[in-house]
Amino acid sequence: MANIFTFENNNCNLTVKNIHCLNLDYTLDCGQSFRWEKNNVDHWCAVVNGKYAEISQEASDTITFYNCTKSEFNNFWTNYFDLNRDYDEILNCYKEDKYLSRAINEYYGIRILNQDSWEALCSFIISQNNNIPRIKSIIDRLCENYGDKLPNGTYSFPSAERLAKLSPEDLSPIRAGFRNKYIIDAARKVASGEVDLEAIKKLPLDKAEAELLKIKGVGPKVAQCALLYGCSKVDAFPIDVWVKRIISELYPSGLPKCACGTKGIAQQYLFHWRRNTNSI
DNA sequence: AACCAGGCGCATA
């Protein structure tokens, strides 16, 4: 069933009701995005596409966007949270599978975000052989050093064009180690158009991956993450250590066919479930 | 004090 939203304006804030299958706590803290943090009043905050955003969830179907207009919601946030995709229909199909069924029962409301393609690519280059707290702190330092300062003192994610002018040595303050040269190679190829992220969004999955593999430090895992989280490819399927465990333990002959076409969504539920529940 | 972290590039066979 499609979302038919209802809106309430309070001062500059917009409360949206009748949102289906979106749990902010799960969605913003499940390893797909690294910039969202909860503030002192338990609202989720981040700089998203160059603007500071603050949101909170009052009920399972009710979310308030602070300092946000209805047109900003319609033109940006519906796509960011992928609200036009019918998750209930997708997840309903997963119920025929034993483990997917458990994962969606426990973590109903995870959605795959449509993040900025460059930010997603760069963030998952940083993620390799790394843990989530440190990924976040490296990205924070990258933004503080090379992003634009916003009026409230936060920083935007630096553009590929900005980083393309730097050398790997220039990135030493962010302490990303051996990943510095990968970030710069990605920035240069994206800024020059040698790797065209907008074109990649329109390519089939395999061709899109091949384009991203032109970048030093981008292998299959990072490429699939960039495609899933930044290029709206819901069938992209990043295989990290956790998903590798899930496959070998539960799906030695592959994911069930109910996940066909949305393997990235299934992956996200299984990943979160395996990391947090740790029982079969 | 070793070991690990949402991997990848490179060398070796």
Added chain:
DNA sequence: TATGCGCATGGT
């Protein structure tokens, strides 16, 4: 094609 190691850094 398939393994194994080094890579920077910080947390446990």
